[in-house]
Amino acid sequence: MLKRRSFLGYFSIGWLTACFPVVLAACAPNKADTQATKQTDSPVSDDKSASAKTTEGFKVVGSTAQxxxxGSLQIAGVAVARDPANSKKLVAVNSKCTHTGCEVKWLAGEKRYRCPCHDAEFAADGKVLNGPAPSPLATYPVKVVGTQVLVKV
Known part of the structure; x- marks a missing residue:
């Protein structure tokens, strides 16, 4: 026959074991969000522009006027800014911080990205300038066609 103390001990261990997978799932990065941003289309909505939406895998993220x-374009997990070293060159990066996945914001005056969650800082080309981000932002090919800025994600 089990004593009360033994029963409570076994019950506690069983309860913790049952909750452990839920805790692990809650702490893991959400891969569905990352995949959803990769599949999100550009903001172009009219049918005439929709045919020009993708050119060789490139998607419109905005115009050169915007x-x-x-100072930068940011849409659907992609951020585009001018390269501070060469103002004629554009650089496109994944706008999700590599630390916790927060959206980084372009600071035009400082010519860098900053994560609002933990103040990680990234150069225009995605390199980590100040942690806690463990790795640089992914970069994407970018080009200008006419007045449209296109990125290949």
């Missing part, structure tokens, strides 16, 4: 006005 880039000049705002």
């Amino acid at each position: 880039l000049e006005k705002m």
